Amino acid sequence: MSSRESILAAVLKNQPPASPLPDISTFKGVRQDIVSKYSETFTGIGGQLFQAKRFAEISDLVRKNFDTTKRIITTLPELSDSFExxxxxxxxxxxxxxxxxxIEAELAVAENGAVWLPEYRMGQRIIPYICQHFAVVVPTERIVPTLxxxxxxxxxxxxxxxxxxxGPSKTADIEQALVLGAHGPISMTVFILDQVTDKNLTFTPSSENK
Structure with missing residues (x-):
């Protein structure tokens, strides 16, 4: 057994006794007007949001709001007729x-506007950080009220x-001047899909999507 394995085994052996998790039921939010709440929060942190009922609408919105003469990639087969x-x-x-x-988001949080992206949704882990502009598709039923x-x-x-x-990458560390795209994408867009049109977008807990 190596020194590393010995140390980890000793740590595992000397764990404190388990204690029950605290009751967090009081933190549960409400789903009423959840799309409006998410939209308000997300646009408040510098993102832009669109609602669509089908992927064709998303393709049209991309063409209207982004430079399609440059490289656009997607992990979604439903958009592959229009983009790489x-x-x-x-x-x-x-x-x-x-x-x-x-790309497709696993879920979105109305409380803070964030989206949850495990690596298998990203395609490659570099994708959400290397692109100039970043967009995610989130079915309505995947928006949860709180973190x-x-x-x-x-x-x-x-x-x-x-x-x-x-939201987009941003910092105000230097002279309190807000700079977008400092560490990653200049902009972030969320497309809320109001109607699930493909079984691959049916929400299942991440523990089942390893």
Whole structure:
């Protein structure tokens, strides 16, 4: 047994006794007007949001709001007729010229405007950070009121890599001047899909989507 394995085994052996988790039922939110709440929060942190009933509407919105002469990639087969379908086996360096990336979010949180993105939704983990503009598709039923409820859904999942992302990359560290795109995408867009039109978008807990 190596030193590392010995240390980890000793730590595992000397765990404190288990204690019951606190009752967080008081933190449960309400789903009434949840789309409006999410929209208000997300646009308040610098994002832009559109509602659509089908993928064709999303394609049209992309063409109206982004430069389609530049490279646009997506993980969604429903959009592959209009945009490049991401190759998960491609060299990550080959995505350095992506203008817009469109992927599917696992869920969205009305409380803070964030979306939950495990790696298998990203296609490749570099995608949400290397593109100039970032967009996600979120079916309406995947919006949860609070972060507590989001963790109740995703907490049992086994993730190699995942992240909550809320709004475009921004910083105000230097002279308190807000700079967008400082560490990642300049803009972030959420497309709320009001009507699920594909079985692949049916929501299931992340622990079942390893």
């Amino acid at each position: 379908l991401l190759d998960p086996e491609a060299d990550p360096h080959s995505f350095d010229d992506v203008e817009l990336a469109i 507590h409820e989001a963790y109740q859904i995703i907490g049992a999942g086994d993730y190699g890599f995942a992240a909550f992302i809320g």
